[in-house]
């Protein structure tokens with residue numbers, strides 16, 4: 001079966017600026033697909049070309065194996081980063097207004113329960129919280145029961161609880177068989193929700209694949225943080241004398257701790273203990289997508 005979406009050799013230039021530089025990728029049906037990258041990487045430009053908001057300089061977008069037609073607009077849902085809502089309308093009236101833009105829209109009950117907005121239907125748009133607003137925008141993106149849903153940074157600015165609430169809704173949407181295309185700056189979010197990701201920088205694709213497979217291939221091992229009062233001189237000596245134990249370019253020092261990365265955690269710990277370092281304050285974690293991105297590009301995704 002053809003992928004739900006295919007991007008072929010996409011280029012977008014603004015004068016001398018090459019915002020998207022000849023990228024190609026496919027999105028299989030029914031997955032949550034993440035488009036990641038730092039500010040200015042070309043994510044929004046790519047998504048807006050796919051959505052039909054922007055025209056490409058060259059390259060093509062194929063939906064279900066064919067060039068996009070009018071059917072595309074009827075079958076996709078888009079949650080933009082910011083959408084102006086009428087303050088004086090209620091949440092329920094707003095949903096009805098957007099629903100009426102479609103031919104034969106399905107009943108609205110399912111969207112209301114998927115997006116957990118039953119309790120705020122009577123509430124005016126200017127009287128809802130940031131998390132409730134994001135859930136309403138998600139509901140708007142779903143009113144036509146789309147096969148493919150675009151979510152542009154849906155959790156930016158939300159508190160941790162509202163973010164988790166939205167993650168649960170995104171998982172529900174995916175479990176209904178819909179394909180979700182998510183742009184985000186939050187690596188934890190991408191790792192939790194996405195089956196596949198593309199990491200972009202400077203208009204090009206750096207990596208494409210399943211997060212866990214990419215991590216296994218390019219960024220296995222752990223990141224360790226040690227307080228400097230565990231014997232900083234000793235820790236430094238071990239690092240200088242055993243460079244093979246530590247991942248080059250992945251040591252980050254600040255005034256009271258040092259973070260280092262290693263694929264040989266046992267060897268590392270042994271060397272540090274043998275040198276008399278105190279490891280009682282150590283914190284260990286698996287290396288993650290943010291580490292991978294930093295390693296590949298030299299800058300953090302959330303800069």
Ligand code: ATP
Nearest residue numbers: 014017018019037038039040041042043044045046
């Ligand atoms: P962010 O995470 O900040 O939203 P992004 O990855 O979505 O960034 P884009 O907004 O796609 O990045 O921008 C890619 C590049 O194209 C940037 O260098 C940006 O300055 C440039 N760009 C985007 N829109 C225009 C425009 N209308 N005119 C000129 N340059 C533009």
